[in-house]
Amino acid sequence: xxxxxxxxxxxxxxxxxxxxxxxxxxxxxxxxxxxxxxxxxxxxxxxxxxxxxxxxxxxxxxxxxxxxxxxxxxxxxxxxxxxxxxxxxxxxxxxxxxxxxxxxxxxxxxxxxxxxxxxxxxxxxxxxxxxxxxxxxxxxxxxxxxxxxxxxxxxxxxxxxxxxxxxxxxxxxxxxxxxxxxxxxxxxxxxxxxxxxxxxxxxxxxxxxxxxxxxxxxxxxxxxxxxxxxxxxxxxxxxxxxxxxxxxxxxxxxxxxxxxxxxxxxxxxxxxxxxxxxxxxxxxxxxxxxxxxxxxxxxxxxxxxxxxxxxxxxxxxxxxxxxxxxxxxxxxxxxxxxxxxxxxxxxxxxxxxxxxxxxxxxxxxxxxxxxxxxxxxxxxxxxxxxxxxxxxxxxxxxxxxxxxxxxxxxxxxxxxxxxxxxxx
Numbered sequence: 375x376x377x378x379x380x381x382x383x384x385x386x387x388x389x390x391x392x393x394x395x396x397x398x399x400x401x402x403x404x405x406x407x408x409x410x411x412x413x414x415x416x417x418x419x420x421x422x423x424x425x426x427x428x429x430x431x432x433x434x435x436x437x438x439x440x441x442x443x444x445x446x447x448x449x450x451x452x453x454x455x456x457x458x459x460x461x462x463x464x465x466x467x468x469x470x471x472x473x474x475x476x477x478x479x480x481x482x483x484x485x486x487x488x489x490x491x492x493x494x495x496x497x498x499x500x501x502x503x504x505x506x507x508x509x510x511x512x513x514x515x516x517x518x519x520x521x522x523x524x525x526x527x528x529x530x531x532x533x534x535x536x537x538x539x540x541x542x543x544x545x546x547x548x549x550x551x552x553x554x555x556x557x558x559x560x561x562x563x564x565x566x567x568x569x570x571x572x573x574x575x576x577x578x579x580x581x582x583x584x585x586x587x588x589x590x591x592x593x594x595x596x597x598x599x600x601x602x603x604x605x606x607x608x609x610x611x612x613x614x615x616x617x618x619x620x621x622x623x624x625x626x627x628x629x630x631x632x633x634x635x636x637x638x639x640x641x642x643x644x645x646x647x648x649x650x651x652x653x654x655x656x657x658x659x660x661x662x663x664x665x666x667x668x669x670x671x672x673x674x675x676x677x678x679x680x681x682x683x684x685x686x687x688x689x690x691x692x693x694x695x696x697x698x699x700x701x702x703x704x705x706x707x708x709x710x711x712x713x714x715x716x717x718x719x720x721x722x723x724x725x726x727x728x729x730x731x732x733x734x735x736x737x738x739x740x741x742x743x744x745x746x747x748x749x750x751x752x753x754x755x756x757x758x759x760x761x762x763x764x765x766x767x768x769x770x771x772x773x774x775x776x777x778x779x780x781x782x783x784x785x786x787x788x789x790x791x792x793x794x795x796x797x798x
Contacts, residue, residue: 375548377523379414379421381776382759383554384506387414389784391513397792401514412515417522422503433499436473437770438490445766453744458778473777480505491770526563528752550787556760571735576633578730579624582719586689590618598647601631602640609634622725630767635721643717655711674698690714732772736763746786747779756783
């Protein structure tokens with residue numbers, strides 16, 4: 375039984391059914407005593423709703439160059455991805471990335487965009503969901519929607535089954551269970567004893583000191599942004615677009631930095647990353663001199679005209695303690711350079727949790743075998759996707775992990791069932 379019909383759950387269902395059918399085992403509710411019923415239990419009225427919401431409805435389903443080093447708990451993820459490559463996909467398996475081979479065999483066609491992001495060629499997330507649901511249906515997987523699992527009782531003794539209890543009072547039994555529900559739902563389900571870290575929303579906007587950003591609401595800048603901890607050490611750095619909001623900052627660069635951000639950190643925005651401090655100082659000094667030669671006042675606005683948007687320039691001048699409408703002196707230039715190269719905003723926390731793409735936290739990976747995503751202390755129980763303490767930057771990495779972990783668990787659960795049947 376798979377609890378959760380999102381990305382990881384659907385991948386697990388298809389992988390499990392494929393593994394069973396490859397060994398000649400019938401799959402389906404009517405498969406008989408020698409068959410296996412593979413069911414996806416989803417609390418929502420339909421499976422895959424979370425897939426449809428990804429990538430603004432376009433579904434950045436993977437990346438052309440997935441590197442385990444990009445993930446939290448990289449060693450665990452690396453071991454899992456290595457196992458998936460070693461074992462090969464039940465679908466595809468032509469030497470390509472196993473996740474990509476899996477989707478190619480399902481019939482998905484995609485294109486590569488900037489930074490290796492992979493999107494369905496149809497440019498709609500529905501394309502990804504449709505091929506998954508079709509493959510699951512063809513393989514005999516059963517969807518049980520509107521079924522909210524609330525508790526999972528592990529087998530009391532060898533040979534017993536899991537008891538899965540639902541919100542409507544129903545109880546179903548399973549030889550193996552894959553938990554693909556993220557967040558606190560997973561914690562409530564899984565038997566006690568597995569180490570857990572409270573999930574927190576990441577990969578989203580940041581709330582900052584708003585004194586500078588309020589006047590910049592909805593302005594975008596291309597920049598370099600770095601996150602500095604309270605100890606003054608740089609925690610992470612990103613280049614890309616930053617969107618100012620009245621409560622703080624957003625944009626892909628900020629989303630990636632939010633994975634490491636804590637209240638009290640400082641976000642430093644380099645508005646002119648293509649210029650070093652010394653050349654920029656020389657440029658501004660020359661600009662002031664030229665303005666004065668032409669009879670201009672050489673105000674702060676004058677100095678930054680054509681270099682930044684007016685509203686951004688005024689925020690920079692304010693941060694530097696300078697006045698936009700007053701003449702700048704040569705002695706003011708160093709302070710202006712520092713503000714341009716490091717506009718500082720104090721981080722107050724996550725901006726809007728509902729805009730965050732993933733959660734950090736969940737079940738600690740030390741309790742699980744990376745080759746199968748199986749709980750070491752509870753035979754037959756697998757936990758996948760966001761329910762594990764794994765996350766990564768934007769770019770398709772998080773969905774890639776959902777597919778990969780689901781594929782590993784689905785295949786492992788199926789093989790375990792077949793091994794048990796042989797021994798019996």
